[in-house]
Amino acid sequence: MLRYYFFCEHEAALIPDMEGMDLKDEPAALAQAMVAAGEIMRSNSLAGREALVGTIMLVKDNAGATLFRMPLIDHGE
Numbered sequence: 001m002l003r004y005y006f007f008c009e010h011e012a013a014l015i016p017d018m019e020g021m022d023l024k025d026e027p028a029a030l031a032q033a034m035v036a037a038g039e040i041m042r043s044n045s046l047a048g049r050e051a052l053v054g055t056i057m058l059v060k061d062n063a064g065a066t067l068f069r070m071p072l073i074d075h076g077e
Contacts, residue, residue: 001023002024002025003021004020004021004056006022030067056072057069
């Protein structure tokens with residue numbers, strides 16, 4: 001198992017993931033990022049989702065290298 005970290009970047013702010021998650025491999029980390037992005041969008045009101053426009057989820061490995069950059073997109077309810 002490898003540890004992956006899921007950061008959110010919005011405007012000039014970076015919200016770090018200090019705990020990370022142990023996952024099998026990079027495809028598993030990408031799948032988890034997709035699930036997390038969907039949960040973030042679903043957990044916010046319409047106004048909250050609009051405020052998240054431009055937010056990017058970054059998936060980093062244990063060495064701090066960015067593996068994936070995924071924009072948070074509102075697909076409606």
